[in-house]
Amino acid sequence: DTGVSQDPRHKITKRGQNVTFRCDPISEHNRLYWYRQTLGQGPEFLTYFQNEAQLEKSRLLSDRFSAERPKGSFSTLEIQRTEQGDSAMYLCASSLGVLKLSGTEAFFGQGTRLTVV
Amino acid sequence: AQSVTQLGSHVSVSEGALVLLRCNYSSSVPPYLFWYVQYPNQGLQLLLKYTTGATLVKGINGFEAEFKKSETSFHLTKPSAHMSDAAEYFCAVTLYSGGGADGLTFGKGTHLIIQP
Numbered sequence: 001d002t003g004v005s006q007d008p009r010h011k012i013t014k015r016g017q018n019v020t021f022r023c024d025p026i027s028e029h030n031r032l033y034w035y036r037q038t039l040g041q042g043p044e045f046l047t048y049f050q051n052e053a054q055l056e057k058s059r060l061l062s063d064r065f066s067a068e069r070p071k072g073s074f075s076t077l078e079i080q081r082t083e084q085g086d087s088a089m090y091l092c093a094s095s096l097g098v099l100k101l102s103g104t105e106a107f108f109g110q111g112t113r114l115t116v117v
Numbered sequence: 118a119q120s121v122t123q124l125g126s127h128v129s130v131s132e133g134a135l136v137l138l139r140c141n142y143s144s145s146v147p148p149y150l151f152w153y154v155q156y157p158n159q160g161l162q163l164l165l166k167y168t169t170g171a172t173l174v175k176g177i178n179g180f181e182a183e184f185k186k187s188e189t190s191f192h193l194t195k196p197s198a199h200m201s202d203a204a205e206y207f208c209a210v211t212l213y214s215g216g217g218a219d220g221l222t223f224g225k226g227t228h229l230i231i232q233p
Contacts, residue, residue: 042207042223103149103168108160
C-alpha cells in the first residue's frame with residue numbers, strides 16, 4: 001500500500017492554457033474523490049467516482065472541468081482555458097466503500113498545487 | 118444541507134498546555150464525523166473519527182474528541198501540546214444530499230500555533 005499519489009505536485013500555467021492532473025488511488029479502493037482547496041479554506045468537494053462511473057458533480061465543477069476514471073483505477077482532472085480563480089490545491093482521495101453509509105476513512109494524496117499566472 | 122463550523126481560525130497555546138479545537142455541525146441525518154490534520158503543502162491525514170458507539174473517540178498523536186449530539190459538537194482535545202502539533206486542523210462531516218452524493222463537507226480549518 002503506497003497510499004494515494006498525485007502528479008504533478010506543482011503546476012504553473014498561463015491563463016487560458018489547459019492542464020491535466022493525475023491521481024492514483026490505493027489499489028483496492030473503489031471510490032475516488034476530487035476536492036479543491038483554496039488558501040485559508042477547507043477542501044471543497046468537486047466530484048467522485050464509483051469504479052469508472054462518475055456519480056456526482058458539485059456545482060463548483062464548471063463546464064471547463066472534466067474528470068475521468070477510465071478503467072476504474074487512476075483518475076484525471078482536466079481544466080480547460082484556465083483562469084486565475086482556478087489557482088488552488090487539488091486534492092484526490094480514495095476509499096473502500098461508501099463514506100456516508102459506513103464512515104470508512106478517505107485517504108488523501110498530497111495534492112497538486114495549481115498556480116495560474 | 119450539511120455544514121461544519123470551526124470556531125477560531127487560529128488557536129495559540131503554549132507547549133504543554135491543553136489543546137481545544139472546536140467543531141459544531143449541522144446535518145439532517147446522524148452524521149459520521151472526522152478530524153483531519155494538514156501540514157504545510159501536504160495532504161490530509163486522519164486523526165480520528167466517530168461513526169457509532171462510544172462518544173469519546175481516541176485518535177493518533179494523543180488527540181481525542183467527544184461527540185455530543187445534544188450540542189451538535191465534536192471538539193478535539195489534547196492534554197499536552199507538543200511543538201510538532203503545529204498544523205492546520207479540519208473537522209469534517211459526511212456529505213448527504215439525499216441523492217447519490219458521497220464525500221465529506223469540511224470546516225474552514227483551525228491553524229494551531231504552539232508557543233515554546
